[in-house]
Amino acid sequence: MNKSYFNALRPLLPTNLHNKVVLDLACNAGFVSFELAKLGAKVTAFDISETYIDQANLVMCRIEVPRVHFIIMDIEKLEPSFYLPDLILLLSCLYHLKDPKAMIKKVCNTSADVIASFRLNNYDKFISLFNQFGRTPSATANYGRKKAALFRKP
Numbered sequence: 001m002n003k004s005y006f007n008a009l010r011p012l013l014p015t016n017l018h019n020k021v022v023l024d025l026a027c028n029a030g031f032v033s034f035e036l037a038k039l040g041a042k043v044t045a046f047d048i049s050e051t052y053i054d055q056a057n058l059v060m061c062r063i064e065v066p067r068v069h070f071i072i073m074d075i076e077k078l079e080p081s082f083y084l085p086d087l088i089l090l091l092s093c094l095y096h097l098k099d100p101k102a103m104i105k106k107v108c109n110t111s112a113d114v115i116a117s118f119r120l121n122n123y124d125k126f127i128s129l130f131n132q133f134g135r136t137p138s139a140t141a142n143y144g145r146k147k148a149a150l151f152r153k154p
Contacts, residue, residue: 006035008143012115012150013087017041020086023112025075025103026093030056030068037066044069044083076103081110090116092146094126101129108133108151117148 009032014020018040024033027045029052037043045068047053053070060068076097080088088107094100094116107114108130118126127137130151137149 005143006032008141009091009115009117009148012139012141012148013039014113017087021084022087022089023080023083023085024089024091025078025080025107026091026096027056027070027089028052030059030070032089032091033068033070034059034065037068041087044071046071046073046075046078048072048074078106080107080112085110085112088112088114090114091148092117092119094118095122100126101132104129105133108135111153113153114151115148116151117146120145120147123147 017036020041022036022041022043024036024043024045027033027047030045033043033045045056050072053072056068056070059065076099088110090107094103097103114135116126127149130136134154135151138152139150141148
């Protein structure tokens with residue numbers, strides 16, 4: 001990932017992230033997590049890959065970046081409401097899940113805003129799933145062959 005990826009998502013983020021609780025689900029090696037922490041968010045990031053989490057922790061040890069709490073976990077087993085998040089990120093991961101509808105239901109049942117991104121060929125499918133749980137996109141951003149959407153809390 002590069003800075004232009006994060007810059008494409010930036011308009012979907014709240015203007016003030018200071019002390020906001022953010023969950024980054026399927027965080028990969030933490031690039032977006034670190035960028036959110038630089039903006040003042042309290043980030044907990046999850047990925048099923050021990051390799052990705054090891055890479056993220058190595059970055060925290062080697063260069064000066066804000067602290068992020070990384071957890072190795074299958075996000076399908078996560079209960080996001082436990083963390084009382086203000087914002088949940090689901091970036092390019094839903095199509096990898098066994099039951100994406102269940103994950104969408106979990107995040108929609110929180111009071112958090114949700115930013116999710118999808119491949120363009122899956123965009124309408126996932127938007128309709130969010131709609132089933134009372135969330136409609138309030139803003140979108142295109143980048144490459146993907147599109148992200150912001151779903152505000154009800």
